[in-house]
Amino acid sequence: MEYGKVLRFHRVKQGLTQNQLADGIISPAYLSKIENDQTVPAFEVLEHLYERLGLDFHDSSYHHPSKEKLKEWYEMIVFKRKEEARELKEELKQQKDTLNNHHLYIFFELFRIRHLLLENEVEEAYEAWKNIRQHEDTFDEEMRYYFHLSTGLLKYYRGDFEDSFQQLMEAKNYSVSVEVKEWEESDLYYLLALSSSQSNHISASIFYADQALSLYQKQYNLGKSADCHILLGINYGRLKNYAKSLENYHLVSKIATQTNNHYQLGVIYHNIGVIEARRGQYETALLNYKRSLPYRTDTASDLEIFETIHCLILENYKLSNYEDCKEWIQRGYTHLRSSKLDTTTDEIHLNVYSMLIEKDNHTIDYLENIAIPHFQNKKLPRFVIRYSIIVSELLEGERSYKKSTKYLRLAIDLLNKYSNLGGTVL
Structure with missing residues (x-):
């Protein structure tokens, strides 16, 4: 057993310094060597250190912790069996070893991050991640695998897609030396496909989606196979291979109907x-x-519902169906009032199209000083492109050619940089 890691884990968990734990037993320097597994102390020393931490040195549960129940819980989380996962979580919390044993506590907290994300408790998941990160130097390779996977998933939920992809790649590196079941391997490939899609690594996303799809098909998992086809459809759409994109989408339609x-x-x-x-x-x-x-x-989130309403506004506007467009704008405002969304971004979309339809004299000022800077700050280039083109056309209509050219150039530069925008990811 790695006594040093256990000692450091419980010392940090209880908020003790090395001086406080070592006082009257050994020197802080010697304790540091023990915690870093640079020496093996006498059993009497370990007994005294364990006793000060309130641990039973002879309790066999600390030597041979079982993870079977925790892995069962993790499987429920991955496959989104919410009710079962909630019930088993409460059962696990009641067991002394779950919270007191080094190994079990680490795995419980790592799996709890993903459970919180499943429940859409993103900020609570972030707090749990910050807490468990302080024990990172006590992790074995299996713990590091789940830590990087949880970190990648958390960053995905927080919109840090490039960091998400890099963390999931780290998890993949650790998976080589860890016993990972086939359903976990397919899950990892799917998460890699998701994060690489969102960070615009299209070839990588197609590769990992194909890998995940192959495994899900072997498992006869129709639902997750459909998810892979959705990702493939999105990525082929970004490559402007619309026939291949629609082929994947129609496969999903068949599966989802079935x-x-x-x-x-x-x-x-x-x-x-x-x-x-x-x-x-x-x-x-x-x-x-x-x-x-x-x-x-x-079935969808408030954000996803608004996304479809937004698209209905956009297409009606393109077709000059202004009355229909106004109806969908009003529906958008109503939806935002009843949702839990941070409405600033979505209200800007509604305000822009409302002002365009009403030919509001302040439209150019609103686009220049509110809409475009907002989407630049949010790092949402497709909307910067869209509204730059709109304001460029409006400025040209007022014969402000210099300013019009400035926004047209901004749109062109971004189009050249982000040539594969589009699609909706689950």
């Missing part, structure tokens, strides 16, 4: 709408967005 998965149906009709809009088929795009919305209203 499994009665309303969430996936909502996603897929929305994403077909995205492809049709990019092909210039605005009427067809509208039909698919409208088809998506009832499914999304029942």
Whole structure:
């Protein structure tokens, strides 16, 4: 057993310094060597140190902790069996070893991060991550695998997609030396495909989505296979291979209809709408967005529902269906008032199109001083591009050619930098 790691874990957990734990037993320098596994002390020394920490040195549970229940809980979390996961979590919390044993506590906290993310408690998950990170130097390789995986998933939820991808790649590196089950391997590949898609590593995303798909098909997991097809559809769409994109989406439609998965149906009709809009088929795009919305209203997040409403506004505006556009703008405001979203970003979208339709005299000022700077700060280039083009056209109409050219150049530069924008990721 690695006594040093256990001692350091409980010392840090109890808020003791090395001086406080070592006082009257050994020197702080010697304790440091023990904690770093640079020496093996006499059993009498270990007994005294354990006693000061309130631990039983002879308790066999500290020597041979079982992770079976924890792994069972983790599997429930990964496969989103929420009710079962909640019940088993409470059972685990009641067991003394879960919170007092070094190994069990570390795994419980690492798995709890993912459980909190499943429950959409992102900030609480971040606090749990900060707490467990202080014990990182006591981790074995298996713990490091789950730590990097949890970190990658947390960063994904917080919108740090590039960091998410890098952390998940670290987890993949550790998975080589850790016994990872096939369902965990497919989960890791899927998360890599997600994060690489969002960080615009399209080839990598296609590669990992294909890897995950192959494993999910072997497991006869139709739901996760459909998720992989959605990602593949998004990435092929970004490569402007619309035929391949729609092929994947239609496969999802078949699977989701067969499994009665309303969430996936909502996603897929929305994403077909995205492809049709990019092909210039605005009427067809509208039909698919409208088809998506009832499914999304029942199953999707407030953000996803607003995304479809936003797209309905955009396509109606392109078709000069201004009355329909105004109706969807009002529906957007109503949705924001009843949602838990941070509404600033979404209100800007609604305000812009409302002002454009009403030919508001302050539209140019609003775009220049509020909308475009906001999306620049948020690092959302596709909206900077969209609104830069709009304000450029408005300025040209007022014969402000110099300023018009400035915003057109901004849009062109961003288009050259981000040539593969588009799609909706789960």
